[in-house]
Amino acid sequence: MSVLREMLENLLSRPITILYPKEKVPIPESFRGRVAITDDKCIGCSKCSLVCPAQVITMIDGPREVEFKGKSFARKKRPQVKLYKCIRCGICERHCPTGAIYLKHELSSSGTDREVVIT
């Protein structure tokens, strides 16, 4: 009997399925989306590339001036993330000393441009 009652209740209720992509699911604050890097904050310490479990972060040439603790430094390297191999574990974000590398609240990360899959 309980099943019959349940069936009737469901017959009168709206489906809970979301019509993606017309409707989007709400993304929580803590969501681990694609990795992003703020170049101004990055001090090029390469800690992220050392801790990355999927080994998708490599240090490439990127000479720039960085301000850290009130002083200006010239840095040669910056991280590059191969997003197509990223497992979104967030360990890089956890170990970054300046908060330069972080996970965005972005659900979809597919596309045909190179910029979409490599940061």
Next chain:
Amino acid sequence: MPEVVVSIGPQHPALKEPVNFKIVADGEKIVRLELDLSYNHRGIEKAAEQRNFIRVLPLLERVCGICSHSHATVFSKGIEEIMGLEIPPRAQYIRTIIAELERMHSHLLWLGVAAHVIGFNTLFMWTWRDREAVQDTLEEMSGNRVHYGMNEIGGVRRDLTPAQVEAALERLPALEERIKKYVEMVNSEETMLIRFRDVGKMSREEALKYGAVGPTARASGVDYDVRRDDPYLAYAEVPWNVITDTHGDVYGRTRVRVGELWESTQIVRYCLENLPAGPIRVDAPKNAPKGEILSRYEAPRGELAHFIRTNGTDKVERVDIRTPTLANWTSVAVCLVNQNIADIPVIVAAIDPCLSCTSRMTVVNRVDKEGR
């Protein structure tokens, strides 16, 4: 009538994962079962030996998609014990919350799969819909729906905000209501009773003899749960009951799992309401001292054990993973004897098998020219 061998798998439309069953049948009755496992050896243990403690946890999480938190916690627990680290109470509680939410989503998933196997797809849809509420809570807390990545050696990576705690507590009453309905349904719904009762029976003695673990053993009356008998995390402080049953059949296993669903909601509620304040982690040293440990954990499917050996470096020398499904396979062979061929799917599904996590070893039988 002569005995017939029915070979199913490793690639078969009815199987979701690779395993080979050789079922020896006499007419419709099963005489015995021969199992061939390890078609999906992934070399995780070897890969784990080459990674430091920061990088090894996401790898071990990926041993299983359903009990990912279990593998990460049991490993962290073992390493922390070797290092002699005391984990802050808040971290213990957060780990417990995630562990119990994981148990809830695993059991709801199992109930759906069991219903699907007996052709009761309506229940399958309902349980999987309700599982979404658990998944949403997990996503809110950890940022991921499957591999939560909450653990690190020394504590947890993310703290729970008051808003997250409140949102989880708001979701709980509706879930509790649904679980009460499932308890009622399992005990009264004729569709399930006909297919579950007296199917795949296993006595208490057989369960002990063949080393069954988790809900499979508890359904046969084995009163054993690592959470109570060797308490870890916050289980010693939380009031909860071990669910056992005396039926020993698929019906009993369903009752145990549905009962555990209810207990999990109560554990989560208690932990959320009594979440201690304080730090969420302690600093862990880079290297672990030389040592050996067998770390145990009650995963949703049963007792999970990691044997860990460290050698004073930042990597493990050996990690050996014994998943609950491996322990339960022998009990399937016992349960299937004298059963109908049509009941194979439900008896196999009753242990909640996870084959990809089970494949730990590949035995290569090499025969040389002289036939040795």
